[in-house]
Structure formats: C-alpha cells, structure tokens
Amino acid sequence: MRPLFHPALEDIKPEAILYALSDPERVAIYAKLAGASGGGTCSALADLGDRVIPKSSLSNHFKVLRESGLIRSERQGVEMRNQTRCTELDERFPGLIRAILTAYGQLPGQPKTD
Amino acid sequence: MRPLFHPALEDIKPEAILYALSDPERVAIYAKLAGASGGGTCSALADLGDRVIPKSSLSNHFKVLRESGLIRSERQGVEMRNQTRCTELDERFPGLIRAILTAYGQLPGQPKTD
C-alpha cells in the first residue's frame, strides 16, 4: 500500500477544497468528522442513513478529502483515524470552511435546514 | 434556442455553487464579472491571458454558472449580458461567495496572491 499523501498547508488549492466539498456525500462525511471527537474511521462514517456507501467509493471519498487538504488520515492499528485540518485551513483560507458548512446547514450542532 | 434557465433563489444548491467555482477558469470568469460594471458579454471574458477559451467551452461555463445560480444572463440584441447574483446569493448563503473569492485571491480590487 503506497503511503498516504497529505499536501503541505501552503500547497492546498482552493479549487481542490471546493471540488471535494461539491459532493454532498463527502460533505456529510466531513461534517460528521468535524463533529466527532475521537477521529472517525472510514467504516464508522459509511452509513448515510438513506444509503450505505460501498467500501471502494468510501475509500475514494477519503482520498479526495485527504489530497485536497481537508483531512489528515493515519493508520492506527488495523483501522484508519481521520481528522479534519480545519484549524490549519482556517489560517490559510479564513472563514471558508465555516461558510461552506453553514451553506450546507451542516455546522456541528446546527439544525439541518436542507 | 431554448430559453435560459435560472433557478429561483430558494432552489439554489450549495453543491452547485461549489462545483461551479471548483474550476479556476469559471472562477476567473465570475471574478471578472463581479468586477465589471456593465454586465460582461461572453466573448469579452474569453481571454484568460494564458489561453483563449473556445466558444463552445465558454458557452458551457456560462451555463454552469447560470444554472448553479451564480449569474443571470439575458439577451440584449445580438449579445448576452451576464451579471452576478451576488446580493441575492449572500442573503441565502451569507459570506459564502466572499470567502470563496478571498480564498482564490480574486476579490475585486484585491491583489492576486495565487
């Protein structure tokens, strides 16, 4: 398995962030991750309620989120811990992530409006 | 030619906005439009400096921007006037467009950082 790639903060591109978050499934995953305290595993986030995302699609979603710079993944034993890079990101693109999650009505603790 | 479709404000979806603005060419077009006073025509926005966008691609870019709710297009004689819907949009998704343009370093009047 090739090592996971994470872009350096200064290499993160707005187009990659927007592309990654232009898919509601990825937004749902990211929002859960932003809410979760422990660092979510892939399989813990596969269930969207109305549909269960296939493993390979899920793996790809995480790859897109990771390579865009939105999350950091690291292996912990048999599973993968994923966490958002939102503090860093807010430094590079102030207000961006919050505005996006607000638009989706997915800010942690916020009632869904869509 | 079929009539141009514009979504009602309440039908505008964040995923469509993010998708439309995940393409740097479309961002460049949108940013020019946000800066232009008159309402830009397609051909006036085709020249990106490093490349001239083909007519059909340009037409498609405008379609994506229009159907996502970012711009409004209306025929004025032989040409098309395009204008942003940013005031409306800011009402629906507060701060979103500004945060995105800031991330791209493309806010009107702002020096490019990327």
Place this chain on the structure above:
DNA sequence: TCAATAGTTCCGAATTTCTGAACTATGGAA
C-alpha cells in the same frame, strides 16, 4: 500460522467534460 477486520487498489462500465463544426438568433446594410 490462520482467520478476521479495515481499508486500498484494480479495472471495466457508466457518466461527464471538452471542443470543433454546424446551427440559431439578432441587427444592420444593400
């Protein structure tokens, strides 16, 4: 060493994007 679990990679099918060529709509000139 073997089995179980978590996730990645591969690869073919389906979908989407891109763009040259043909077409449509409008306005002005003859």
Place this chain on the structure above:
DNA sequence: TTCCATAGTTCAGAAATTCGGAACTATTGA
C-alpha cells in the same frame, strides 16, 4: 426583403473522470 456579420448555442464524438464489485494488502488476535 434579402443577405451578411456577429454572438452565442447545440450537437456529436473523443477523452477524461467517476463509480463500485472483486481481488488484494496490512494489521491484530487467537
């Protein structure tokens, strides 16, 4: 009215991307 020029749209095939099942890899525990 007819013809031409201009601005943009639509069509269609090629290229690129996405999706997801099946096979594979890595790690842990028995």
